[in-house]
Amino acid sequence: MxxxxxxxxxxxxxxxxxxxxxxxxxxxxxxxxxxxxxxxxxxxxxxxxxxxxxxxxxxxxxxxxxxxxxxALRPAWSTDWISSAGRDKLAEAGISPPGPSRGPVALTVRVRCPRCGSPETEELSRFGSTACKALWRCRSCEEPFDHVKAL
Structure with a gap:
């Protein structure tokens, strides 16, 4: 079931x-x-x-x-609930998964490019293809990619 x-x-x-x-x-x-x-x-x-x-x-x-x-709205969903298989599937599809949170305020220091792995990335827009994603670009390979926002 x-x-x-x-x-x-x-x-x-x-x-x-x-x-x-x-x-x-x-x-x-x-x-x-x-x-x-x-x-x-x-x-x-x-x-x-x-x-x-x-x-x-x-x-x-x-x-x-x-x-x-x-x-159920409590507890609120967290990106920590994304399974490791889910994180792998997102990365394989070119969507940067969020890292695990490390306390009450999750801070992403570097978002790695899901295509080449480079940490040299920049956020182009806080608003991506859906409300839960932001649009980023890799400075190394120049490819744009979605990043799931850490909540």
Whole structure:
């Protein structure tokens, strides 16, 4: 059951699942009723309606029609919840994953280029292709790339 929901792909970052991103918190079964608990990457995330629908669709295809999707806002999602597999998938797709936080205020000293690994990068725009990403450029290979914002 958990594996069915864990395989749901994030609609904005199609190369990772909701489990990879740490959005999926829990799946419980009570008879024929399934409750799935998710946490958005941030409270205004526009992808949450699509994620809820995709969860219901995946469970419906597995024979479960009585599905409740609960949104838990506490504790707030953190980039620390991204799995190591999720970080690897993001990097392989050319998206710089955030580093782990080291206290209450996460500070990124250097963002490494996901293509060449150079730390010689610069932020071009705090706003990237989605609200949870920023646009960066590598000064070494000159390639632009998305960087998942540390939250």
């Amino acid at each position: 958990y594996d069915t929901v864990a395989a749901v792909v994030d609609p904005e970052l199609r190369i990772v699942t909701i489990d990879d991103l740490g959005i999926l918190r829990d799946v419980t079964v009570d008879g024929s009723h399934v409750t799935v608990t998710i946490t958005p990457t941030y409270s205004g995330c526009p992808a949450m309606d699509v994620i809820r629908a995709d969860i219901r669709h995946a469970l419906g295809a597995a024979g479960y029609d009585d599905v409740e999707v609960v949104t």
